[in-house]
Amino acid sequence: MSSTLQGSYYHWRNRYLLMRHGHSQANEQGLIISSPERGLDAFGLSETGERQLDEVVENWVWPTPTRIVHSDFLRTTETARRVADALGVPMEKDERLRERYFGEFDGQKAALYEGVWVLDDRNAEHAEHQVEPVARVAARMQAVIEAWEARVSGETILLVSHGDPLQILLTAIAGKPLTGHRDQAPLEPASITLVDKSA
Structure with missing residues (x-):
């Protein structure tokens, strides 16, 4: 496991808001949608998700982000766009914020998540059923923050991603x-977590 973030955790130059996408059509249908082939152009926000986002932006209680960085899946892009439009904030995509790839279970019933999580609990490096290892997800997610730490200072950055990666x-x-x-604690759709360890 990379410890880069841990070592610099109390000296970040920026603060981060971590947001899970709103309730999606994949959530509605109880499906695992984790591959770019399925997730980039389909399975966007459900009507429930759209209502969630309306409520979030109408009752915004977090620091206003200076920029939004999002997974390029449709459900995260739509989530980011609603926040960006409401707050007048620029947004850009980053593939490293994508959903964790669930291998053989992609496109199948969400009940199969549980079996993967049991395997995760034993070994963060496992790739059984061609699932993306937890350690690899951690590395790419941490790399996003590391990149922004090297690039800007004093900003509030909203990262829009998915449940497992976050x-x-x-x-x-x-x-x-x-x-x-x-x-x-499980991250609910459209939930936001503030991580503020700026110097």
């Missing part, structure tokens, strides 16, 4: 074993 990132930031990423 929980894995929060676990890494806390310096906890990645095998326990499901010990994090």
